[in-house]
Amino acid sequence: MRGFVLAPLIRLLPVGLVALSLQRVIFANHPMHDVQIQLVLALVVAAGAGGGLDRGAIAGFVLGMLSDASGDTPLGVLALAYGLGGLTAGYLHRFTTDPQWWLAALFATMGAAVGETAIPVVKTLTGDSGWITTDLLVTVPIVAVTAGLMCPLLMPVGRWMMGVKRKKWKAMTE
Amino acid sequence: MFSALSRRRVVALVVLTCLLFITLDRNGNPVIDRVRGVLATVLQPVDTATRAITLPLERVWYGISNYDDVERENQALRDQIEHQKGNDVEARSAILEYRLLLKVQQLASKFNYPTVPALVIGDSPGNFQNTVEINVGSTDGIQVGMPVTNGAGLVGRITRVYPTHSLVKLITDPGYSVPAQVLSSADDEGITGPLPEIPIGGATSSSTSSTTTTTTTVPVTSTTQPGDTAGPTTSTPPATTTTALEVVRETGLLEGQGGNKPMLLRFVDSSSSLANVKVGSIVDTAGGTKGLAPQGIPIGVITRIVSQSGDSADLVEVTPNASLRQLNFVAVVLYVSGTVGP
Numbered sequence: 001m002r003g004f005v006l007a008p009l010i011r012l013l014p015v016g017l018v019a020l021s022l023q024r025v026i027f028a029n030h031p032m033h034d035v036q037i038q039l040v041l042a043l044v045v046a047a048g049a050g051g052g053l054d055r056g057a058i059a060g061f062v063l064g065m066l067s068d069a070s071g072d073t074p075l076g077v078l079a080l081a082y083g084l085g086g087l088t089a090g091y092l093h094r095f096t097t098d099p100q101w102w103l104a105a106l107f108a109t110m111g112a113a114v115g116e117t118a119i120p121v122v123k124t125l126t127g128d129s130g131w132i133t134t135d136l137l138v139t140v141p142i143v144a145v146t147a148g149l150m151c152p153l154l155m156p157v158g159r160w161m162m163g164v165k166r167k168k169w170k171a172m173t174e
Numbered sequence: 175m176f177s178a179l180s181r182r183r184v185v186a187l188v189v190l191t192c193l194l195f196i197t198l199d200r201n202g203n204p205v206i207d208r209v210r211g212v213l214a215t216v217l218q219p220v221d222t223a224t225r226a227i228t229l230p231l232e233r234v235w236y237g238i239s240n241y242d243d244v245e246r247e248n249q250a251l252r253d254q255i256e257h258q259k260g261n262d263v264e265a266r267s268a269i270l271e272y273r274l275l276l277k278v279q280q281l282a283s284k285f286n287y288p289t290v291p292a293l294v295i296g297d298s299p300g301n302f303q304n305t306v307e308i309n310v311g312s313t314d315g316i317q318v319g320m321p322v323t324n325g326a327g328l329v330g331r332i333t334r335v336y337p338t339h340s341l342v343k344l345i346t347d348p349g350y351s352v353p354a355q356v357l358s359s360a361d362d363e364g365i366t367g368p369l370p371e372i373p374i375g376g377a378t379s380s381s382t383s384s385t386t387t388t389t390t391t392v393p394v395t396s397t398t399q400p401g402d403t404a405g406p407t408t409s410t411p412p413a414t415t416t417t418a419l420e421v422v423r424e425t426g427l428l429e430g431q432g433g434n435k436p437m438l439l440r441f442v443d444s445s446s447s448l449a450n451v452k453v454g455s456i457v458d459t460a461g462g463t464k465g466l467a468p469q470g471i472p473i474g475v476i477t478r479i480v481s482q483s484g485d486s487a488d489l490v491e492v493t494p495n496a497s498l499r500q501l502n503f504v505a506v507v508l509y510v511s512g513t514v515g516p
Contacts, residue, residue, distance in 0.1 A: 017217065020220075024217075024299045025228060028298065036298075057184060058184065065195075067300070069209060070217055071341075072298075072303055072333055075210075076192040083185075119302045120302050131432055133433075139301050
């Protein structure tokens with residue numbers, strides 16, 4: 001378990017820093033209908049869809065911690081929300097070990113929706129109320145759909161980041 | 175591969191660690207603050223490199239896609255500047271008169287704190303935080319809690335300070351609240367005429383803020399000199415007429431609502447004096463030893479008054495003066511709550 005948790009950190013941290021920087025510099029300044037597209041969350045759900053629920057949870061935890069530490073939210077809020085998002089996207093591997101791209105994108109969309117919805121919920125539970133509003137009906141679909149669209153591009157990065165190799169099917173010899 | 179037990183362990187570990195960190199950070203932890211500082215230091219060169227790489231591409235894209243919009247906006251801004259030149263002259267004249275009055279009455283200016291200019295270098299990366307990052311920090315004398323303004327009014331307050339940069343929580347954040355006052359005079363009819371009253375059935379106010387009403391009567395004196403009139407000069411003394419100008423000050427708690435929504439000014443009781451609060455009235459900081467900003471920083475104008483059923487007080491919506499989506503330059507007021515003016 002130790003290797004499973006520690007080994008990906010070597011790749012997770014630098015990739016996470018670059019993703020976080022892109023989020024802060026580009027995506028934060030170009031909202032779509034006043035909603036900021038979440039690259040870091042998209043990367044988390046792509047890692048979950050590519051590597052399974054446990055790897056998705058770890059990617060969410062680490063990248064969420066980075067986001068928390070660089071922002072103003074209490075440490076652990078985004079980590080918990082992104083962890084849940086990665087976990088949800090990773091449920092795909094309960095159904096198939098080698099998912100098609102559209103199935104991965106679908107689960108990434110669901111994972112991103114869960115992750116983005118979990119942020120105001122966790123914030124409210126920790127005493128930072130006022131974020132659960134009707135605005136969520138716009139914010140969550142935009143973030144989730146864009147994460148699903150980015151999934152095919154980000155899944156190879158997510159797989160590499162978590163040290164997952166794609167399965168290669170071989171024909172059985174008689 | 176991993177067994178189901180180790181998977182469950184991983185998930186449980188992630189959840190428990192998150193809860194532990196949230197608990198530690200909510201109560202304030204110097205180790206976590208240091209970790210944040212280290213990450214901010216690490217992230218700064220990465221941000222600079224990302225900005226250097228993406229900025230030329232961004233400009234090319236803007237050049238292609240937004241040229242017409244920029245030209246239109248430029249023209250609109252030129253028209254706006256022409257329009258505001260007249261207002262500027264009027265405002266300067268009012269400020270001069272105000273300073274003269276303070277001097278004559280031997281009063282200190284209500285807002286006389288030094289400021290540190292700053293540049294906004296980053297927006298909030300998430301959809302559930304209204305913050306901006308500015309390029310001044312503890313080395314410039316910035317401290318947590320200091321108010322931040324721009325040319326138009328109050329912008330927010332400092333929530334985290336690093337050596338070379340700081341985070342500012344904007345006034346529209348639901349976690350932000352500041353004591354504010356509405357200044358209106360009895361003869362002020364407001365800008366947009368009668369108040370639009372929108373009843374909300376069954377809505378209750380859970381606010382614990384207090385309401386203070388102060389009525390000040392300012393004598394307005396006009397003096398007629400005998401020499402002003404044409405005709406034969408007589409030895410009559412100057413004729414002085416005094417009329418009373420009633421200024422009502424309403425104090426409440428101004429709270430953000432998140433996103434681009436206007437702020438809410440909460441009053442507990444709907445007293446008769448609230449009738450003097452009108453759409454278009456100016457709202458500024460109330461100050462006080464427990465206030466997070468000194469008295470007299472403009473915040474915004476009242477844009478809507480929502481009456482509520484039952485004993486609940488009216489909700490007053492205030493739109494900030496400052497354009498919080500397009501902040502470039504701001505000023506940090508070197509004021510710490512509980513201090514007396516310099």
